[in-house]
Amino acid sequence: MADAKKDKIGRREFLKDATLGAAAVAGGARAAGAEEIAHSHAQEQDHDHQVVPDDIALRVRALESVLVDKRMIDPADLDAVIDAYENRIGPRNGAQVVARAWVDPEYKARLLEDGTAAIAELSFSDGQGAYMVVKENTPDVHNLVVCTLCSCYPWATLGLPPVWYKSSPYRARAGIEPRSVLAEFGTELDDDVEVRVWDSTAEVRYLILPERPPGTENMTEEELAQIVTRDSMVGVTKIAAP
Template sequence: MSKDKAGRREFIQNATLGAAAIVGGTQVSNEETLHAHPHEHQVVPDDIALRVRALESVLVDKQMIVPADLDEVVDAYENRIGPRNGAQVVARAWTDPEYKTRLLEDGAAAIAELGFAGAQGEHMVVIENTPDVHNFVVCTLCSCYPWPTLGLPPVWYKSSAYRSRAVIEPRAVLSEFGTELNDEVEVRVWDSTAETRYLILPERPAGTENMTEEELAAIVTRDSMIGVTKISAP
């Protein structure tokens, strides 16, 4: 299955699960739908997967959705709109020491100052990468992810391989993303849960001292805010 089709089906799947909750007589919030029983949604039952495929086929046949358009929406939230929010948070922290202090003390409140809040982002903890300590994020039991700041989680973040290996062999995982660390650098892995989601504040690259906040935001990547990569000066 292609990445685009997988993303599209997950997008429809989430809508299906939400609709099922309403039809069943109980209307719940996104947070409750996803985490009423922490992490039980990590394995999608076969019947739900089949329903998602059937729903997609029906919607396409009735010309209610265009697959390419839905793929564009998924791609936008996964790679452009969502991560750009987080990039603005990082750039502000790099250029405003007082904001950075607030961000590290109360991530959710500081992020909300920039207008980024909502389901999957109520309880945010921001962890700073430094020359001595490199942090990155995983959700070992599921795929908990800060949607308001990073958009939709990438496919690899939800994979069982990443979720298990990030804890067992973190340096090897980082190396596969092109992040090579000296032996003296400590590596810390943060496990997201239904209650708490993490955002990594990457190291500001050397040579960016004269860049504006907007220019800095443009070089911040989604993967650097998960912590699996570093940022290089343009």
């Protein structure tokens, strides 16, 4: 695939070549043409959280392409990872853990005692072997999770973290002014509620067990799982009564 002629191709030419050449192979089932790249650029310019150089999509494509060319990776393996995180591993998993804990006091006790084992009971095994600790929010104690150093997050139960969790404002402020951060999420706490911030500095991954809202006494476990939100399991929101 790499011959002398292609070796002379520069970055911009690579964009044109991408639909025909190595990048189409590198992209596998997700191979995109120049139109998609152009579309990506338009979106990036609209993205006001972050400044992304407009050729990052191209640079990543070139990286993948050269690694395929060197037979170091198989694009199908990348497709499988992306598919897992886009379609199977996400906060619906954590919501099922929470709903089970709400309806089954013995499960809840096991969950708070040994989060790793209790979550494994529901078959949300974590390929990374994460050690899970679950903290319960109550009327007296409100827990929330941050990773001030980077972006540690319980992937198996919540999927990949949202941009705000990885952002500078959240990482900087969650520890020093958690009540202000919570208020921005619409979570107002009385002064006599204790706020506990869990900074994920090591290999422990934290999941918050939110309070079960009033008015849900007659809901089934499946219905309860539907009202559990991602943000409540990070601890920045409470779950509203239905």
